[in-house]
Amino acid sequence: MPDRPEQRPDEPAAPPVGAGEQPAPPGEQPVGRGDQPVRRIVIVGGGTAGWIVAGVLASRYPRRGEDGVAITLIESRQQPPIGVGEGTWPTIRATLKQIGVSETDFLRECDASFKQGSQFVKWVDASDSDTYWHPFTLPADYADRNLAPYWLEGLPQAGFAASVCFQTELCSQALAPKLITTPEFAGLANYAYHLDAGKFAPFLQKHCVGKLGVSHVYDEIVQVQSDGHGGIAHLVTKSGDLLAADLFIDCSGFAALLIGKHCGVPFRSMKDVLFIDKAWAVQIPYRDDAAPIASATVSTAQSSGWVWDIGLTSRRGVGYVFSSNYLSDDRALEELQAYLAARGDLSSELSFRNIPINSGYRQESWVGNCVAVGLSAGFLEPLEASAIVMIELSAKSIANLLPGCRSGMWQAARIFNDTFRYRWERIVDFLKLHYVLSRRTDGRFWIDNRRIESIPDSLREAMDYWRHHCPWHEDFSHREEVFSAASYQYILYGMGFQTSAAPWLLNDDDRNRAREALSETARRATALSAALPGNRDLLTRIRRYGLQKI
Amino acid sequence: MFIRPKWIGGACLSALLSFVFPSVNEVCAQTPVPEAPAAKALVQAMQVQESVRIALEASVQRDVQQGRFTQKVLDCVKTSNLDFATDTYAAAVAAALSPQEIKQAMAFFSSAEGRGYLKYSAAQELQARGLSGGESVEMSPKEYSATSKFLDSTAGKKLLQDRVHETAELKASLARGMAALLGQCRR
Amino acid sequence: MVNLVVLDSRTHRNVRVAPRPSREWAEINVVSVVPREFPRLVAHYPIFFTKSAESGRFEPAVLLGFQRTENLFFAHGRWDVAYVPLQIQRQPFSLMPRRGAGPAGSQPSLDVALDLDCSNIQTQEGERLFLDDGAPSKFLQDITSILSALVSGSREAYEFTGRLAELNLVEPVRIDVEFVDRSEAKLEGLYWIAAAALKALPAAQLAELRDRGFLEWLYFQMASVAHMSGLVARKNQVLSGVTAARRPEGGNAGPA
Numbered sequence: 001m002p003d004r005p006e007q008r009p010d011e012p013a014a015p016p017v018g019a020g021e022q023p024a025p026p027g028e029q030p031v032g033r034g035d036q037p038v039r040r041i042v043i044v045g046g047g048t049a050g051w052i053v054a055g056v057l058a059s060r061y062p063r064r065g066e067d068g069v070a071i072t073l074i075e076s077r078q079q080p081p082i083g084v085g086e087g088t089w090p091t092i093r094a095t096l097k098q099i100g101v102s103e104t105d106f107l108r109e110c111d112a113s114f115k116q117g118s119q120f121v122k123w124v125d126a127s128d129s130d131t132y133w134h135p136f137t138l139p140a141d142y143a144d145r146n147l148a149p150y151w152l153e154g155l156p157q158a159g160f161a162a163s164v165c166f167q168t169e170l171c172s173q174a175l176a177p178k179l180i181t182t183p184e185f186a187g188l189a190n191y192a193y194h195l196d197a198g199k200f201a202p203f204l205q206k207h208c209v210g211k212l213g214v215s216h217v218y219d220e221i222v223q224v225q226s227d228g229h230g231g232i233a234h235l236v237t238k239s240g241d242l243l244a245a246d247l248f249i250d251c252s253g254f255a256a257l258l259i260g261k262h263c264g265v266p267f268r269s270m271k272d273v274l275f276i277d278k279a280w281a282v283q284i285p286y287r288d289d290a291a292p293i294a295s296a297t298v299s300t301a302q303s304s305g306w307v308w309d310i311g312l313t314s315r316r317g318v319g320y321v322f323s324s325n326y327l328s329d330d331r332a333l334e335e336l337q338a339y340l341a342a343r344g345d346l347s348s349e350l351s352f353r354n355i356p357i358n359s360g361y362r363q364e365s366w367v368g369n370c371v372a373v374g375l376s377a378g379f380l381e382p383l384e385a386s387a388i389v390m391i392e393l394s395a396k397s398i399a400n401l402l403p404g405c406r407s408g409m410w411q412a413a414r415i416f417n418d419t420f421r422y423r424w425e426r427i428v429d430f431l432k433l434h435y436v437l438s439r440r441t442d443g444r445f446w447i448d449n450r451r452i453e454s455i456p457d458s459l460r461e462a463m464d465y466w467r468h469h470c471p472w473h474e475d476f477s478h479r480e481e482v483f484s485a486a487s488y489q490y491i492l493y494g495m496g497f498q499t500s501a502a503p504w505l506l507n508d509d510d511r512n513r514a515r516e517a518l519s520e521t522a523r524r525a526t527a528l529s530a531a532l533p534g535n536r537d538l539l540t541r542i543r544r545y546g547l548q549k550i
Numbered sequence: 551m552f553i554r555p556k557w558i559g560g561a562c563l564s565a566l567l568s569f570v571f572p573s574v575n576e577v578c579a580q581t582p583v584p585e586a587p588a589a590k591a592l593v594q595a596m597q598v599q600e601s602v603r604i605a606l607e608a609s610v611q612r613d614v615q616q617g618r619f620t621q622k623v624l625d626c627v628k629t630s631n632l633d634f635a636t637d638t639y640a641a642a643v644a645a646a647l648s649p650q651e652i653k654q655a656m657a658f659f660s661s662a663e664g665r666g667y668l669k670y671s672a673a674q675e676l677q678a679r680g681l682s683g684g685e686s687v688e689m690s691p692k693e694y695s696a697t698s699k700f701l702d703s704t705a706g707k708k709l710l711q712d713r714v715h716e717t718a719e720l721k722a723s724l725a726r727g728m729a730a731l732l733g734q735c736r737r
Numbered sequence: 738m739v740n741l742v743v744l745d746s747r748t749h750r751n752v753r754v755a756p757r758p759s760r761e762w763a764e765i766n767v768v769s770v771v772p773r774e775f776p777r778l779v780a781h782y783p784i785f786f787t788k789s790a791e792s793g794r795f796e797p798a799v800l801l802g803f804q805r806t807e808n809l810f811f812a813h814g815r816w817d818v819a820y821v822p823l824q825i826q827r828q829p830f831s832l833m834p835r836r837g838a839g840p841a842g843s844q845p846s847l848d849v850a851l852d853l854d855c856s857n858i859q860t861q862e863g864e865r866l867f868l869d870d871g872a873p874s875k876f877l878q879d880i881t882s883i884l885s886a887l888v889s890g891s892r893e894a895y896e897f898t899g900r901l902a903e904l905n906l907v908e909p910v911r912i913d914v915e916f917v918d919r920s921e922a923k924l925e926g927l928y929w930i931a932a933a934a935l936k937a938l939p940a941a942q943l944a945e946l947r948d949r950g951f952l953e954w955l956y957f958q959m960a961s962v963a964h965m966s967g968l969v970a971r972k973n974q975v976l977s978g979v980t981a982a983r984r985p986e987g988g989n990a991g992p993a
Contacts, residue, residue, distance in 0.1 A: 124678075126713075180793035303711065439678045441671045442710040444698050450674065452686040467680040497680045545792035548902060550909060550928075 036406040038246040039069055042235065044221065044258060045251030046075030048197050049374025049391045051204035053249055055099035056395035058212035061402075072215040073208070074235070074243060086310050086317050087115055087297050087385030088192040090136050093185045095392045101207050103184035104546040109203045111314040112195040113293050113535055114178075116171050118384065121300040124495050125439045132159050132494030133171060133296070134384075136190040138486045139164035140517035148470035148489050149501035150514035160493035163518055169525035171295040176538040179531075184547045188528060192385075194297065194310045194317075217243070224262040231368035231409075232258065246406060249398070250372040254379075259362055259372035267378075269360040270428055273454055274435075275445065276305055276381040278329065279355040280336050281319035284345050293535040299383060300339065301438070303327065304445035307339050308382060313539050318345075321357065321381050326445040329354060357381065361424040366413035369406070371398060378424055383431050386482065393423065393482070423482050429459040430483045430491075436463070437495035466492060470499050586644035588652050593639040595659035596709075597668055602635040606728060619736070626735035634727035641723075642715040651705035658706070663696035740854040741831055746871040749851065753863035754829065756876065758821060759856050762828045763811045766802035770822050771890025772897050775957040777820040781810070783968060784961040786898060786907060786928040795898035795907060795928060797958070800968065803914070803922035809971040823890070827883045829855035847888070849881055897951050904942060906934050906955075912965070917973040930959050 117135035227233035234244035250258035305322030361378025440446035782799035834845035864876035908931035912924035
């Protein structure tokens with residue numbers, strides 16, 4: 001369990017007042033149906049969040065019927081899923097395995113490609129050589145020692161990620177993280193996926209409904225009925241059905257039908273910290289069938305934001321996230337088009353979609369018997385593809401915390417809220433770090449991003465500490481962090497931050513081992529880049545032959 | 551108090567660190583640079599020479615630590631004349647900006663607010679690298695507003711955002727000058 | 738290096754091929770086989786599955802030695818058991834797809850080809866490829882049958898191993914052996930039938946395997962693993978300096 005602050009003795013979070021309900025008197029647990037078993041789960045919304053939650057819960061709790069768990073997902077046919085959440089973290093492999101789908105089917109049906117990390121271009125000083133990597137594989141020797149202080153000593157010529165992680169070389173050559181003979185979900189380098197979110201939801205739906213016994217309802221919700229004790233009793237649909245449940249999971253996206261509209265949980269805007277509030281998105285076809293597929297998400301900084309560039313098997317997804325305070329929609333579109341033109345990708349056939357971004361998260365995600373997952377819980381700019389991993393973590397937490405009876409729900413809610421509040425705060429810190437470390441002074445967006453009032457205290461204090469201490473596991477208090485110490489290292493040292501570690505805390509033994517680890521990294525990089533196929537080659541083979549399960 | 555890592559890059563010219571300093575076996579002749587007094591004054595106001603010096607020293611420092619050059623070479627470089635850098639940049643700016651734009655830029659960089667911007671940039675460099683005391687680095691509202699205005703102007707865009715003056719020719723010219731300087735210092 | 742040319746009764750009228758395995762393609766420790774060979778293979782060789790580097794699919798193969806070029810069944814130019822795997826028997830012949838478009842969607846036609854760089858090819862001794870009138874010799878006809886058996890056998894192999902993989906009947910195996918001189922060999926990348934999974938297979942699927950003719954192949958593979966001790970014994974003989982004696986045809990290749 002994550003470390004929790006001092007237990008407040010007997011005061012649950014007072015559920016906010018929804019339409020026409022009595023709040024529970026303070027100091028009392030929401031009483032009423034304490035013995036009522038928690039067996040019926042209703043998920044509202046059929047996008048990525050809805051189906052990942054359905055898949056995780058249904059596979060964790062496979063008993064159905066009279067003495068099992070009933071899981072129903074309701075979605076309205078009219079609401080198209082957002083479809084921009086296209087990057088994932090390596091946790092996705094365990095999640096897909098848990099749900100029970102095959103990697104072969106997933107790759108084939110979701111146009112997915114292998115993601116091995118992110119590349120950041122022009123974030124530091126916008127010079128021609130300004131680029132650094134954030135790979136998924138941990139730095140060499142990570143289990144045994146912190147390499148960073150020794151790397152800093154050595155007046156390195158190559159970048160941090162290139163020196164301590166062989167995966168950087170694979171990424172720069174658009175190589176795959178595995179062979180056709182590597183079993184499903186295994187790899188020679190740590191990897192996740194780029195996927196077509198528009199195909200991912202239907203793919204999971206097919207599996208959840210066909211193999212896991214999830215019930216699927218197409219209908220609109222016209223009313224949310226409270227139970228008078230701080231929870232939801234049932235939903236009323238347009239066709240007049242009543243959907244009763246013991247737990248309601250709000251995956252309705254930005255609409256937030258339950259957590260927002262019904263429960264009225266306030267939304268904490270992060271617009272003053274992370275300025276991004278808009279995006280232009282476009283799909284770019286490949287020139288031909290042989291065009292290489294990139295191994296990482298490329299994030300290229302612009303005048304007032306950054307452009308994402310993601311390579312799927314069928315097409316690329318490109319978009320410019322920016323701040324409307326610094327750039328008009330028109331000017332932003334021009335910049336995006338200039339980015340495309342520079343790569344020979346601009347054509348009159350392209351259609352650009354404008355997407356508003358409401359950056360922030362709910363004060364609490366779990367209120368009474370309603371918990372929000374996905375966009376309804378919050379959204380931050382996709383700089384480190386945190387949206388889908390938060391969905392996975394939420395699904396896993398709900399599955400782990402699910403109480404047998406209603407009386408236990410308030411505790412589950414409290415633990416969940418503490419954990420996810422912490423996680424949202426850490427994601428905000430981590431994303432802001434990318435901006436604070438930039439030295440760009442060529443625009444108000446960049447200058448303003450370093451104003452003290454826009455920097456969370458937690459980040460400022462952490463950076464103060466890191467001026468003399470390289471980030472390490474101990475710095476982070478939770479058992480399961482969204483971003484490891486290694487990720488912070490990749491960003492800090494990739495952007496030229498210079499921790500001056502106390503020399504008396506370093507020793508020759510570790511120094512020698514560090515030197516060996518660096519040579520070993522270089523050796524591995526050479527060996528693996530000779531052995532591994534290109535992404536395009538491997539994905540084509542997988543399409544044809546599939547991957548073996550073992 | 552702690553020993554700091556010794557490499558520091560220059561301000562907006564840290565691109566220079568990515569130059570491959572050519573092996574210095576011969577002194578390359580410097581191509582003469584056309585006169586451009588207004589551009590030269592601007593380049594001086596932008597404190598370009600200081601940035602070049604920092605970048606050059608950092609690079610030579612690294613060579614000294616790795617045993618390629620002696621300390622004497624570094625000492626020599628520290629006191630060398632870097633006028634060639636000013637001249638090179640002046641020529642590039644004169645070619646890239648109209649006289650109007652040069653005037654506009656000069657007005658900014660020679661003003662108190664413009665100097666404040668330069669100070670802010672230099673301080674921001676240190677701050678972003680974790681090398682300053684951790685206090686916040688901010689511009690005053692006046693400096694900020696003047697900077698915003700300049701960034702919105704064509705001169706500002708050309709010089710600070712698009713960096714139109716940093717052509718391949720400029721880089722080559724700079725590299726030649728640095729090679730010559732290093733060559734002399736190694737005598 | 739391989740130098741394949743399509744066989745032609747005029748160009749190759751006088752070419753002869755020595756009808757025995759030659760060193761350059763006999764010195765390997767793993768040879769891919771096809772399931773229709775299993776009844777003959779099971780008498781001498783341990784059969785496993787390996788993954789194709791091209792497709793990752795499982796292919797049956799026999800283990801001949803413990804190092805890359807070590808073939809413990811081949812010494813002094815002679816193969817010392819009765820049955821030689823088809824992939825070895827067919828050498829130096831191969832198949833090449835015929836150029837030019839056939840009907841849309843059809844498999845390309847295959848022509849018999851010869852590896853000219855093979856040392857077995859001569860003009861004085863050995864078997865003739867063509868008769869005086871240009872017709873293929875009996876030797877060449879036999880070779881063509883072998884090649885044909887390999888093509889259809891290969892299709893059968895993929896159907897067989899594909900179904901096994903779907904039913905989770907294949908599992909990896911690590912070979913860890915120690916020889917008489919205390920040296921060791923560790924082999925990875927080999928797979929075999931998972932006995933426990935087979936035992937737990939539902940009746941319907943067992944019946945399907947039987948009806949498709951896969952069941953006996955499956956059992957042949959499992960039985961053949963007993964030859965591992967024989968393989969180790971062969972290696973021990975080599976290590977002890979005992980030269981491989983010529984075994985009578987069809988003799989027992991069990992443990993020494």
